[in-house]
Amino acid sequence: xxxxxxxxxxxxxxxxxxxxxxxxxxxxxxxxxxxxxxxxxxxxxxxxxxxxxxxxxxxxxxxxxxxxxxxxxxxxxxxxxxxxxxxxxxxxxxxxxxxxxxxxxxxxxxxxxxxxxxxxxxxxxxxxxxxxxxxxxxxx
Numbered sequence: 368x369x370x371x372x373x374x375x376x377x378x379x380x381x382x383x384x385x386x387x388x389x390x391x392x393x394x395x396x397x398x399x400x401x402x403x404x405x406x407x408x409x410x411x412x413x414x415x416x417x418x419x420x421x422x423x424x425x426x427x428x429x430x431x432x433x434x435x436x437x438x439x440x441x442x443x444x445x446x447x448x449x450x451x452x453x454x455x456x457x458x459x460x461x462x463x464x465x466x467x468x469x470x471x472x473x474x475x476x477x478x479x480x481x482x483x484x485x486x487x488x489x490x491x492x493x494x495x496x497x498x499x500x501x502x503x504x505x506x507x
Contacts, residue, residue: 375423437486
């Protein structure tokens with residue numbers, strides 16, 4: 368058995384409503400699914416993002432696994448068409464730099480990461496491989 372593909376990325380927030388609004392502003396789209404907790408407060412919001420409608424879920428931090436208290440661990444990078452403009456926009460919306468824009472070799476792979484206002488790492492990158500795979504799937 369092997370990994371088949373990214374399905375859902377979950378991030379945590381103390382204030383799911385505020386995080387949902389922030390991501391809606393950044394993504395330019397509204398969450399398609401919302402769920403409240405037993406106390407009536409927003410507990411989960413989900414967006415469908417990108418070429419494959421990948422799921423980005425925001426979960427109330429009360430339901431986070433032990434130790435999920437701050438930035439760290441793996442960084443998942445989303446391909447973006449304009450890395451510089453995307454990073455600039457994230458910072459303008461209140462994110463803070465986690466990893467600066469960093470080229471990796473001379474093949475066009477460039478990454479950056481920010482910490483969103485809710486304590487989650489959001490990686491973005493320019494990834495020629497992503498574009499090659501997308502192009503081959505569309506022409507098949």
